[in-house]
Amino acid sequence: MELLDRLSGQLQALDAHSLIRRRRTVDSPCGPRVQVDGRELLAFCSNDYLGLANHPQLVAALRDGAARYGAGSGASHLISGHARPHALLEDRLADFVGAHLERPRTLTFCTGYMANLALIAGLTAGEREADIFSEALNHASLIDGARLSRARVHVYPHADLAALEAMLKASHATTKLVVTDSVFSMDGDLAPLPALLALCEQHNAWLVVDDAHGFGTLGARGHGALEHFDLRSPYLVYMGTLGKAAGVGGAFVAAHETVIETLLQKARPYIFTTAAPPALAHALLTSLDLIEGDEGVQRRAHLQALVAQLDDAHSGLQLQRWQRLPSATAIQPILIGDNADTLRAGAALYAQGLWVGTIRPPTVAPGTARLRVTLSAGHRATEVAQLSAAINALEKEAP
Structure with missing residues (x-):
């Protein structure tokens, strides 16, 4: 069948470039120590x-x-479908992040992906003139939310405030995100959120912040990136996920009550x-x-101690050719570059009982494949030392 043959050819092309993705089946609760396909593993990929x-x-609960x-x-x-717990959760989340917003209100969603599609398309719905400036x-x-909106989309280089400022100055759109x-x-x-917010306030634009990986981990009370940077503005539209640091599932958008309505x-x-x-x-x-x-508070402190441990001369990473990207968060990427080399490194770690994500295009740019180490407050210092030693040894042995 020609249609199936075409799909088979596409899959073969992915495989030839080491881009096939494979699932593994977990037989235990989510945690640092898991049962996967009949094996006990130490996971650094959640x-x-x-x-x-x-x-x-x-x-x-x-x-x-x-x-x-x-x-x-x-x-719906x-x-x-809007039950009492949904209403209570939305009120609680409005209190949780509300110190950083004006007249805050929240709306909950099944996933963060859905929340982002909703908020970007919703804020531009019916707008003839709308510009989106996407990192x-x-x-x-x-x-995908920007694509769904049908607005004009302008992509600015990573953390390039000058480029974004020039784009905002050139825009005559009535709605800017x-x-x-x-x-x-x-x-x-x-992201340089304080500087981004200043540009948005100057150019009358919404600042949409996806705090999927900051909610719960950043800020003294875990309130996320807005607390971390001590930001407050009616221009902020904030999305937080509830299936990562919060440990359950779903997401929410918080903003001025008019935005939420x-x-x-x-x-x-x-x-x-x-x-x-x-x-x-x-x-x-x-x-x-x-x-x-x-x-x-204790869990965040322990998590930061584990992040700092990766810099330790004895129990941390000591890389010479692979590159640990600069990060003070739980996400610790190790840039290898080649897709096949990255897969081999991940497989070697897996064989030692260490489960680390192998990230390749299109998730990242071609030539920047990497190991994505993610730390958890559930990890022990001895386990991070074990992972570091294994990665150090692999790098020395790699061709």
């Missing part, structure tokens, strides 16, 4: 940054939520999607308490 995904209080509200919501939020290293969901990750998911570095009325990915199970929202109320409380 986004469970605070180690909350299998926290006993969260498990108990999820069980309680299911007992109270059942397994599913049954409908605007029909009959070059933005997550795929932000890129500057869209950026806060923590870049494959590089681990932080606009999304509720216009954002198709929100209007036409079945609401997430209420039990998840119920469990997330406990997650926010953990993030904000003393335990969250």
Whole structure:
């Protein structure tokens, strides 16, 4: 069959360039130590940054939520699927990040991907003149949201404030959005949010911040990138995910109440999607308490100590040819370059019981394939030392 032959040829081309992706099946709860395809592994590839995904209080809260509200919501939020836990969670999230927004309100979503599609398309819906200024290293969901919006899209180079300023000055659009990750998911570095916000305020543009990898981990109380940089502005539109540091699932958008009402009325990915199970929202109320409380403070401190350990002369990374990209976050990329070399490094680590993500195009640019080490507050210092020693040895042995 010609159609199948065409697809087979495309798959063979991916394989020839070491770009085939393969799934593994986990037989245990998410955590640093997992059972995968019958093997016990030490995982450095999860986004469970605070180690909350299998926290006993969260498990108990999820069980309680299911007992109270059942397994599913049954409908979209605007029909009959908006349950009491959804309402309580939105109010709690508005308090959680609201100090950085004017007249804050939130809207919850099933995933961060959906939230980004909704907020970008929703803010430009019906606008004849709209310009989106998108960071070059933005997550795929932000890129796809910009495409879905049908607005004009301008991509500015990574962290290049001068280029963005020139683009904003040249724009005559009635609606302007500057869209950026806060923590870049494959590089681990932080966007210059204070300078970006200043440009947005100067040029009357929204600053859309995807804080997927900062929510829960950044800021003294885990309130994310806005707390980390001590930002406050009515120009901010903030997206946070709840399946990474928060340990459960879903996402939310927080902004001025008028922005949120606009999304509720216009954002198709929100209007036409079945609401997430209420039990998840119920469990997330406990997650926010953990993030904000003393335990969250301790977990963030431990996580930062593990990040610092990678610089240690004895128990850290000592690379000569591979490059550890500069990052002070839980995301610690090690640039290798070649796709096949990166796959070989990942396979060698896996054979030693160490599970590390191997990231290749199109997730990253050609020639920049890398190991993506992600640390968790659930890791021990001895485990990070074990990983560092294995990577150091692999680099010395690599051709």
